[in-house]
Amino acid sequence: xxxxxxxxxxxxxxxxxxxxxxxxxxxxxxxxxxxxxxxxxxxxxxxxxxxxxxxxxxxxxxxxxxxxxxxxxxxxxxxxxxxxxxxxxxxxxxxxxxxxxxxxxxxxxxxxxxxxxxxxxxxxxxxxxxxxxxxxxxxxxxxxxxxxxxxxxxxxxxxxxxxxxxxxxxxxxxxxxxxxxxxxxxxxxxxxxxxxxxxxxxxxxx
Numbered sequence: 001x002x003x004x005x006x007x008x009x010x011x012x013x014x015x016x017x018x019x020x021x022x023x024x025x026x027x028x029x030x031x032x033x034x035x036x037x038x039x040x041x042x043x044x045x046x047x048x049x050x051x052x053x054x055x056x057x058x059x060x061x062x063x064x065x066x067x068x069x070x071x072x073x074x075x076x077x078x079x080x081x082x083x084x085x086x087x088x089x090x091x092x093x094x095x096x097x098x099x100x101x102x103x104x105x106x107x108x109x110x111x112x113x114x115x116x117x118x119x120x121x122x123x124x125x126x127x128x129x130x131x132x133x134x135x136x137x138x139x140x141x142x143x144x145x146x147x148x149x150x151x152x153x154x155x156x157x158x159x160x161x162x163x164x165x166x167x168x169x170x171x172x173x174x175x176x177x178x179x180x181x182x183x184x185x186x187x188x189x190x191x192x193x194x195x196x197x198x199x200x201x202x203x204x205x206x
Contacts, residue, residue: 002015002016004198007202008049011049012026012050017116017118017119018037019038019098023051024059025050028054039067042114043069043078044111044113044114046073047128060082064082070084070086071087071110073110088102092117100117105128106130107130107177108176115137121141121142122137124144124145126178127201131178131182132178137190138190140192142195143186143197143198146177147202149180151179151181177203
């Protein structure tokens with residue numbers, strides 16, 4: 001049902017059902033093996049680890065019918081691209097063989113996640129959000145969710161990095177990314193008996 005091509009601060013791209021790509025923050029060469037089957041690229045937000053304009057242009061150069069879906073705040077960042085579908089959060093968009101619905105997320109820039117419905121399955125995709133308050137996804141087949149940092153150890157990690165003169169980017173994570181504990185709570189409150197979980201956007205710490 002899914003293929004994690006890349007996840008984390010260096011690049012993000014996750015392929016669902018072989019044809020629905022969420023985020024495009026990787027090189028064209030990373031996507032080339034899957035290019036022929038990708039029908040749509042769903043964008044979440046403007047950060048470079050989630051969108052690579054050159055890759056999108058190359059994809060559309062090879063695949064002129066390739067569609068790009070995003071919420072309206074992304075439109076200024078994808079000028080010059082074609083076949084763009086602009087979404088309203090919470091609305092369901094029917095593409096025939098699959099449907100898409102954008103979810104409002106809470107990052108340091110405007111951001112969204114996605115619900116993906118295809119072949120009788122339901123997928124919940126969410127990264128780069130401070131919380132999932134007010135959002136439900138009961139009994140989904142797949143939860144692809146950020147597990148960015150551990151609330152119990154992040155302060156220790158920050159202090160250790162600062163002690164050796166390394167910039168502690170985890171300081172920003174606390175207010176803009178989802179913790180292990182938040183992700184586990186959301187999954188516990190929503191998952192069904194046979195639900196699968198994919199851990200996304202985990203921070204590598206020293």
